[in-house]
Amino acid sequence: MPEGPSVRKYHHLVSGFVGQQVIKTGGSSKMLSPASFQSLWLQDTQVHGKKLFLRFDPDEETRSHGNNALPEPLEGERMEEAGDQKQAVGSDSQKISDPSSRSPELAVPSGDDGLDCLGGDSPAGDAERWLEVRFGLFGSVWVNEFSRTKKANKKGDWRDPIPRLVLYFDSGGFLAFYNCQMSWSSSSVVKPNSDILSEKFHRGQALEALGQEQPVCYTLLDQRYFSGVGNIIKNEALYRAGIHPLSLGSLLSPLQLDVLVDHVVEFSADWLQGKLQGRQQHQQIYQKEQCPAGHRVMKEAFGPPGGFQRLTWWCPQCQPKVPPDKPEQGQLS
Numbered sequence: 001m002p003e004g005p006s007v008r009k010y011h012h013l014v015s016g017f018v019g020q021q022v023i024k025t026g027g028s029s030k031m032l033s034p035a036s037f038q039s040l041w042l043q044d045t046q047v048h049g050k051k052l053f054l055r056f057d058p059d060e061e062t063r064s065h066g067n068n069a070l071p072e073p074l075e076g077e078r079m080e081e082a083g084d085q086k087q088a089v090g091s092d093s094q095k096i097s098d099p100s101s102r103s104p105e106l107a108v109p110s111g112d113d114g115l116d117c118l119g120g121d122s123p124a125g126d127a128e129r130w131l132e133v134r135f136g137l138f139g140s141v142w143v144n145e146f147s148r149t150k151k152a153n154k155k156g157d158w159r160d161p162i163p164r165l166v167l168y169f170d171s172g173g174f175l176a177f178y179n180c181q182m183s184w185s186s187s188s189v190v191k192p193n194s195d196i197l198s199e200k201f202h203r204g205q206a207l208e209a210l211g212q213e214q215p216v217c218y219t220l221l222d223q224r225y226f227s228g229v230g231n232i233i234k235n236e237a238l239y240r241a242g243i244h245p246l247s248l249g250s251l252l253s254p255l256q257l258d259v260l261v262d263h264v265v266e267f268s269a270d271w272l273q274g275k276l277q278g279r280q281q282h283q284q285i286y287q288k289e290q291c292p293a294g295h296r297v298m299k300e301a302f303g304p305p306g307g308f309q310r311l312t313w314w315c316p317q318c319q320p321k322v323p324p325d326k327p328e329q330g331q332l333s
């Protein structure tokens with residue numbers, strides 16, 4: 001599943017189409033009829049954690065979006081990007097397909113602009129105009145081109161992935177959404193203060209959650225406090241902070257928790273920046289056999305009892321456990 005930085009990149013790509021009308025549709029989605037998007041105007045887009053939101057209106061100008069508008073220069077730049085260049089981003093392991101489309105000057109969009117003003121001024125009938133997109137393992141958004149298969153399947157077929165939804169806009173460009181679930185929602189569900197990549201990220205709330213008497217690797221994946229964090233960010237931030245994944249938050253010092261949150265935010269922001277510049281994010285521990293210091297890396301699935309168990313990589317030397325494990329017999333006596 002794409003983590004926060006990938007979804008921010010998709011948001012950045014979709015932003016270039018805001019203000020345009022859908023003139024043709026396609027895609028295989030059964031949940032939502034692609035044809036129902038015909039003639040709608042894409043009026044806004046937001047990102048929250050791993051979810052992407054697109055607002056559609058039947059009319060070009062239905063209401064003012066308040067201070068939602070982005071500064072003009074960035075707007076122009078994004079339109080140009082979407083209109084003139086092919087850009088595509090695959091899942092986490094893929095590179096941007098066209099290196100010529102790299103735009104090192106691109107500013108990181110503060111994608112949550114105006115989130116707090118959503119909902120408040122919306123009349124009741126205004127609900128359900130936000131398309132909520134949740135990406136699957138190989139979920140992605142492509143701009144002005146379709147995803148092509150890179151290898152044949154077991155039967156030897158070269159079958160390209162089928163987009164769930166394709167939206168063609170009046171500018172001549174199009175967006176293709178792959179491997180995602182989509183549903184209509186009201187904007188009120190959007191809370192930027194748990195989004196690790198939002199300027200409104202609430203550090204105090206995150207620190208308090210981390211300090212609970214439970215392994216920090218569980219809390220980091222809790223989207224209520226760390227929206228946008230996935231398994232890669234979890235592993236990398238814990239390694240960089242020198243904290244064992246199963247350390248109980250309640251036994252870590254305030255400084256350690258602080259450093260951990262710093263690494264979550266820094267790693268995520270750096271990853272996003274890299275995505276916007278076509279640079280691959282360097283991982284130090286995730287899926288590695290050795291840590292950068294040359295120690296052997298451990299790998300095991302960890303998760304709350306009865307919850308989703310996620311493969312976790314850690315270095316027992318660089319990330320000592322708190323509290324240390326008792327000797328084998330300790331629990332029996």
Ligand SMILES: [Zn+2]
Pocket residue numbers: 291292293294295315316317318319
């Ligand atoms: Zn190590």
